[in-house]
Amino acid sequence: MAAIHRPAHLTHHAAKVASAACIEKSKAISVPMNIAIVDASLYLLHFERMPGAKLTSIDISMNKAFTAAGHRAPTSVYKENVWPGGAAFGLSNSNNGRFMYVAGGIPIVVDGECVGAIGCSTGTPAQDTEVAQAGIDAVMEYVRKRKQGQPKL
Incomplete structure (x- = not known):
């Protein structure tokens, strides 16, 4: 067993791939x-606010991602x-009120390790989940292609 564990990490590029897929699904x-x-550090790596998205949902989306990655x-x-x-x-009062239990936050798990999460907010919980899942699917496809030695997207 190694004395030091170097976890996989989510790159900014992969986060942008996920975000683009979320935007596409959101528009659809x-x-x-x-x-x-x-x-995986629970800190924001990438954020998009689409025109017309609820302003009060900005923090909610961030807290959904925080909770999904942290838990x-x-x-x-x-x-x-x-x-x-x-x-x-x-x-829900833990972590200075950041714990979020409304659907729409999904962890990004690669090879059994949580490398981050996506949180979406403005629609219904089901819509938020659908959009976040599109981002998860895009990251997993990106990872699959990278493992096969295909060039970056």
């Missing part, structure tokens, strides 16, 4: 989005647990 469903992409799970998994009586009630 006619819902402008705030799109936040964080790396290595989609934000949607917490919905039932954070209500009064739930196993994680009060968790």
Whole structure:
């Protein structure tokens, strides 16, 4: 076992690939989005605010990405647990109120390791998730091509 673990990291280029796919999906469903992409450190790596996206959703998208990367799970998994009586009630107050349990935050997992996350916000939770998933799919396709030795996109 190695004494030092050097984790994989999400590049800015890969974040832009993800963002472009999110924008494309957002346009296809006619819902402008705030799109936040964080790396494994939970800090913002890339952000896009589409014209018409809700201004109050800027922080929400960032917090969705923060939560998904930090917990290595989609934000949607917490919905039932954070209500009064739930196993994680009060968790939404953690991390200075940044914990987000509304769907639309999805971790980016490469070779079993969380390298970051995408958080989208402005639409319904289902729309936000659909747009974020388009970004995840684009990153995974990019990774697949890189592993096969294909040139950068």
